[in-house]
Amino acid sequence: MRLEAENLSARRGEDLIFRNVSFVLQAGESLVLTGRNGSGKSTLLRVVAGLLRPEVGRVRWHSAKSDSGMRPAEACHYLGHRNAMKAELTVSENLSFWKRFLGDLHGGHGLTVGEAAEAVGLGDITHLPFGYLSAGQQRRMAFAKLLVAYRPVWILDEPTAALDVNAESVFTSLIKQHLTGGGILLAATHQPLGLANAKELRMQGFAGVAEDVW
Numbered sequence: 001m002r003l004e005a006e007n008l009s010a011r012r013g014e015d016l017i018f019r020n021v022s023f024v025l026q027a028g029e030s031l032v033l034t035g036r037n038g039s040g041k042s043t044l045l046r047v048v049a050g051l052l053r054p055e056v057g058r059v060r061w062h063s064a065k066s067d068s069g070m071r072p073a074e075a076c077h078y079l080g081h082r083n084a085m086k087a088e089l090t091v092s093e094n095l096s097f098w099k100r101f102l103g104d105l106h107g108g109h110g111l112t113v114g115e116a117a118e119a120v121g122l123g124d125i126t127h128l129p130f131g132y133l134s135a136g137q138q139r140r141m142a143f144a145k146l147l148v149a150y151r152p153v154w155i156l157d158e159p160t161a162a163l164d165v166n167a168e169s170v171f172t173s174l175i176k177q178h179l180t181g182g183g184i185l186l187a188a189t190h191q192p193l194g195l196a197n198a199k200e201l202r203m204q205g206f207a208g209v210a211e212d213v214w
């Protein structure tokens, strides 16, 4: 299994955000994006997740278990700043929706909704509307979405924002399990995720740099 970014450059509106970003991640490896606000971390994650087109370069996915024509985005779970849950549906309804909608990629199995809620420490409140949950509880449940459907690549944007210390350690341990099971992680964060062997890519940003440097 291998996720490969080749010479990526991206633009938002008129602005150049980054250029010449390349990396290769194999099964069990993680890459953490760091850098100041606006340096392009979220933009790079969205490019890799297939939500934005790169200006230049490409993302490639190789796996013996996947079709050769499969888009890299299909191998990825993307957890952005927002939680992608409906406030008026219960936690259980939200997670059940995502489980059915996403399904499992070949090569693994997601947890049941109950197991996933237990794994993030909130198994007793799945009957509540998502909108009733605190900000930290909502983030935990958004993380549970990663567990109900199998995807080998997790792309996480500031996964631990709004979390207490206990939740941070729960997330770190779930991420470690994902990596130990041969998964791949790409994350943007301002807080250390506690991953000893993570590679780091420090985004510099291009704000104010003239276009002719390209």
Ligand SMILES: Nc1ncnc2c1ncn2[C@@H]1O[C@H](COP(=O)(O)OP(=O)(O)OP(=O)(O)O)[C@@H](O)[C@H]1O
Pocket: 012, 013, 014, 015, 017, 035, 036, 037, 038, 039, 040, 041, 042, 043, 044, 188, 203, 207
């Ligand atoms: N739709 C857009 N049009 C123009 N510029 C945009 C657009 N979206 C984002 N940008 C700009 O792209 C740059 C990179 O933003 P991005 O969200 O990738 O940064 P970031 O490193 O994730 O920041 P943070 O640490 O604050 O989350 C910023 O300067 C932002 O203002």
